[in-house]
Amino acid sequence: MGTMLLAGQGVEENREYAAYWFDQAANQGHVDAQYNLGLMFESGDGVPEDKEQAAFWLAKACSGGDQRL
DSSP, X not given: OHHHHHHTSSSOOOHHHHHHHHHHHHTTTXXXXXXXXXXXXXXXXXXXXOHHHHXXXXXXXXXXXXXXX
């Protein structure tokens, strides 16, 4: 859902709501959501910029096996 909202695929683009859904999934251990939420916090896209939260979520994604970092 977060990816669809972020890109406006089949729904109206809503970055704040995308961040909400990424947060829900990230807290349940979804690695792609952790990665995307980390990027959003890093850039302040849809959420207030927060480098500590960005580092936290990107590290979680990395430790979960994400290869993009």
